[in-house]
Amino acid sequence: MTARLEVRDLSKAFGGVAAVQGVSFDVRDGEILGVIGPNGSGKSTLFNCILGQLLPSAGTVALDGSDVTGLRPSTLNRLGVSRTFQLLQVFPRLTVRENLILAGQEHRGSRLGRLFGARDAGLGPEADRMLEFFRLGALAHEQAGSLSYGQQKLLDAAMAFMSGSRLVLLDEPAGGVNPTMLAGLRDRLAEINRVGATFVVIEHNMEFVMSLCTRLIVLAEGRIIAEGSPAEVRTNAAVIEAYLGH
């Protein structure tokens, strides 16, 4: 198995405060890697450094073997890395379908071609397929802002797959979603994973993580304190200490 993403000695400090310190790990092709840890352990900062939202203070990030440290998010996205954010991030004034088309359009053809070409950048059929897949078909022409929270969360996740990215980083996809929808979301993600996408998931909902992920890393105070299968991590003494110690 090859590593899709290699993170080496990544550190990030804000002023004097170190949020992430010397973190190294690989993401292997086809796995679903869970990143867990108590609040403030540096999970989102880690994501933001990997994805170019923040410049890391030290360390490197490599994608498929080539260095991508400090590249801008849009460049990384066009190289095949998608993400979602912890807080809901859809475009409320665009329709659900438009949101999906937007999420894919920058991967289609040239910029000039998009100006003169089809209004939907040729993504209409694919957007419709994605809508059906995530059970949002009936809402296609609603403004995204008018959807329920759970529906927006689904849309948010769906957008990450419109570009056909093979590596997707999900930041708390289950946060605030009701249990029925959650099961649906987990099934959808598992299904996409089967057809070839690799995931990294930050999540607080342990049940969701344990049932979805194939491997976990645990962060505490900006460092990796444990790594392994869900079963191994569950019984790790350092992890229990980190969670209960707070």
Added chain:
Amino acid sequence: MGLKWAFAGLAAAGLWAGTAAAQDIVIPNIIELSGGGATVGAMWKNGSSMAVEEINAAGGILGRKIKLEFVDTASDPGKARAAMQRALDDKPVAVFGPIYSGSVSATLKMTAEAEVPQIMGGEAGPLTAQGSKYIFRTSFGQNVSMPKIANYLRDGIKAKSVAVVFVNNDFGKGGRDAIVKELGARDIKVVADVSTEAGQADFAADVIKVKGANADAVFVYLNEEESARFLREAKKQGLNKPLIGETTLLGQKVIELAGDAANGVKGHVGLTVDAPVPAIQEFGRKYEAKYKSKPDHNGVKGYIAPYMIKAAAEKAGKLDGKAIAAALHGLTITPDKVPGILIEATWDESGEIDRISFLGEVKDGKQVITETLPKLKK
């Protein structure tokens, strides 16, 4: 729905064709009521309003009352053109303004084409040199005043070199170009040529430049407030060369604003309320009583404009633009017949005004006239 409103809007704005019959003679004043020229425009407005009240109280012109309409150019020649277009669409007997030379320059072809006399306040030299038969000045053009200044610098001050300080707008730039030409013709060297901005506050650097030039005299051609600020700074830095100005620099407003610093300033004075002519001083008192502020030469310009129309229309015998313009050419208006003209004045074929003017200086916070210069042509 939207369209209906749009049309209602156009109608309300009076943009539609078709003429409304008016009893009064409407004279549009296209003047600077906002923007950089707001002060000047306000003076003109007051002056012309006062004259029209007097004329109407005395029975109007040829039995008809005058009504002034004031249109703001925002001190923008483009807007002045638009306003002039609007005014000319209504085929007025005459138009007043603009006062800024740039705006006059932008509109004078339009009045010539429409054959409507334009009584304006611009002082730039070239305005009357473009062959328009419908443009008339209310004060000396720079083509008349600058030779007088240059003569004074040569004969009165005996200057061999002069530093010129001017404000970079149409008024200042026009004057600067004219004086530089006149000085050149008299073999007087321009050793410093300092451009300043309208609204400029700090004149320290400009005075240093002038001092450094070490000229025999300094010609200061700025608007009122800037003149005052310059004089204060000159006094502070001990600039001890003769400061020579044209009308503005010796005006009441500058003296009031500059205080002591204005003492000793000399120069040529066109028509101001400080002129040693009883009629003009009487005008100043009336103006001050009415508007609670002292008028300057722009107030005088606005005041005589309606009287010019009155005299010319009465000479022509009819209220017609073409006839009024024709009557004004070569006309001499004297205060004994038309008291509102304040001082005897003659207009030549190009619309240039000719009347007496003065040399003066500021002594103890007052303008003192030292010499009266006769009319150019008898």
Added chain:
Amino acid sequence: MRTFLIALALLVVLALVPADLTGLGLPYPGLKRYGTYILTLWLVTAIAAMGVNLIVGYAGQETLAQAAFVGIGAYLTAIAGKHGVPFGISFAASGLLTFVIGIALGFPALRVQKHYLAFVTLAFSVLCWLVFRNETAITGGVMGLRDIERPILFGLKLRNAQTFYWFVLAITAVMTFVLWWIVQSPWGRAFTALRENPLRAESLGVDVRLYTLLAFALGCAYGGMAGSLYAPLVEFIDPSPFALGPSLLFMLMVVIGGSGTFAGPFVGAGVAVLLPEWLRAWETWYLLIYAALVMIMMALFPGGIVGLARVSVRKRQP
């Protein structure tokens, strides 16, 4: 299709507004010369405002130099015209030059923080004004440039106020269509996205910096082309309409019309051009009333007039 028909109908009505229809047996005398002039000025202002709307309403940036860009187009056209360059070439050159300047200004400014484009355009605006004023040999300085010729189209002189209006109307229609096309394309979607949530847009592969730059440069080009029409319309230019103040007024007009809406710039330009006409009786007070209107609008209806109209239409249809 429906949009197209409405647009066509609107165009026909606009074309007929200044025309004298009494010859056709209709009791409509048309507009006076001044009315036609104001209508033409409205169109020219609207073109520049469309550019501001693209920058402010779609890309979420602030520009304080639109009047300067109008000035660049106007001076270029006026000066080129004096040297016998045909209008078509000056018009295209005005658009191109302002586009390139837009790129050159926007590139460094957008590298840093959000409001730095506003600061850079502020500086540029004043610098342009200084050049217009002081380079007397080229620009005529404060005395301006007089007697700017109106263009000749296929041998037809556009001297007449009405023919020139139709000419400007045709150009406005084309430029409106072009902007509509851009806004409806994936580019427009990207513009909306980067205004609503640049962070998320960037993570979806939208090159926020590049799209912002393109929107800004296009907006500047609209300003330049509006200037190219302004010069022959007024037939006289001087620096005053291209100063910082008028640039600020462009922002006000777009916001009062409804920023980020397609019709906003037309409505806003209409208000800005016609309001002084409506409020003539108030003389200079109109500026005060206008500014007060803007402030009330901002506090109560930030969507501008178009947004307000939409809300009231929605209320009426339950």
Added chain:
Amino acid sequence: MTDLLQLLIAGLATGAIYALAAIGFTLLWQTSQTINFAQGEFVMVPAFFALIAMKLGIPYVAALVVAILMSMLLLGAAFRYAVVGPLLNRGVLPLVISTIALGIILKESVKDIYSAEAQVFPTLLPDRNVTLLPGVTISLAQIGVLVVALITIGGLQWFLAGTRTGRQMQATAQNPTVARILGVPVERMILYTFLINAGLAAMASILVSPIYLAKFSNGETLGLIAFVAAIVGGFNQVRGAIAGGLLVGVLDNLAAAYVSTAYRQAIPLILLVLVILFRPQGLLGRKEERAV
């Protein structure tokens, strides 16, 4: 050499006034993300408060106090609640537009209600000149400007760093959310910055008007220069604004004397562009994190 000294002194005196206006700019920006395009008018208006007060028969010094209080009431509190308040959560643009409109309103009101003409404004100090060196003269008024401006700035610095309220204000400026969690009354702190801004503007107005006369259009240049000074010095630091103000004042004078009077305004603007290109946080500003 004496010329240079003369220019430096004149530049510093003018620059001190710019600094007063620029400090207010940065304070408003820090606590409430308000870019105040009416800042120049805020400096222009208080002089007219004083003139009106004097017309009503109030003696000079009392009229100055009235002007400062009126300014804090109208340009501080009323501005905060009537103009900025309703727009605070709508992003920067509506606020920018609103302050542009406010600037027009203030300017036109003074012109239409008071007068379009420049007004003489009395000075606290006698109109006398002091010769420092042969060829270097400074007026008492200028000394007064420098002294009062420096005292005001020093007082402000002391207040911000040395008092509890001042430190709370700085906390609010740096991060309102954190400040709120720490129990700082953020709303009141924001109001204080508006009051301080209005007070500083009134001080600037009282200092500048005797020298440069009071006129409705004075705000145009002053506002622009204060803005440039704030950006050049650093938009997020009070000391940046002070340095920016002094620098722009001096630079303007030097440019006029040694480069070109016609392009004197251009020099500070070119500096502004250079700063944005090479040191976007301003000469003395703090660097902010890249977001996006």
